[in-house]
Amino acid sequence: MIRSAQFLAFCFLISVAGLLQADEGFPGRSLYPGVAVIELDELHRRLGAVTVVDVRSEFEFNTLHIAGAQHIPLSERDFADRVAALAQQDESQLVFYCNGRSCEKSYQAAVKAERAGVAGTVSFDAGIFDWARTFPNDTVLLGEPLADAGKLLTRDKFEAHLLPPEKFGLYLDEAGFAVDARDNQQRAGLALFMGREKRIPFDNRARWEQLLAERTDNSAPLLIYDAVGKQVQWLQYFLEAKGVENYYFMAGGAKAFFDML
Structure with a gap:
């Protein structure tokens, strides 16, 4: 019985360690456990099948964004209404993103969408810079295709x-x-x-x-x-x-x- 309890405890610790390792570098995941996330390669694979929504400011969006992304700033008062309208217009899954791993806006956008009745949204919490460095051909810099990640400022x-x-x-x-x-x-x-x-x-x-x-x-x-x-x-x-x-x-x-x- 004791060995069984010890084994269960060991399994629990392993599972917790796995979760911590999975969330390493993504502090928002523990703060927003109810928000589903999509990883970098998975988003790229599904890019044509989902609707990507940039929730940053207009200046940030106009500077650098994922090619084909919709722009709905989280700071706008009608954010929830605009997301709901987009969901009705386009039945594909909504994917929110912001600047990077320490940015919480993509999680907050998913929470607001859920409260507005838009279910099934996810956060791409790796953000624009991980995306631009990995997939420059699917990135827009100052209105033009990035193409070369070397154009990103260091x-x-x-x-x-x-x-x-x-x-x-x-x-x-x-x-x-x-x-x-x-x-x-x-x-x-x-x-x-x-x-x-x-x-x-x-x-x-x-x-x-x-x-x-x-x-x-x-x-x-x-x-x-x-x-x-x-x-x-x-x-x-x-x-x-x-x-x-x-x-x-x-x-x-x-x-x-x-x-x-």
């Missing part, structure tokens, strides 16, 4: 344009101003450089186009900061495509700045 390229908060402000005299890329909710009325900054939310493509068109001195550094230093990674693709070379982001964003004080 971490080293990003870090080459980072300034720690204590150095960021030292460039203000040369730059003339800094651009606050946070949205109104993130900003909460708190400016870092009062009177010496412009406010352009990172996903307002038209305003960024206007800013670059109005720059008269391209030799001056373009300084940009966001909330926590992540959204500016998408701006880098835009700046590089526009030929801007002298630009810097604040490492860690506004949060790092306030933590420094």
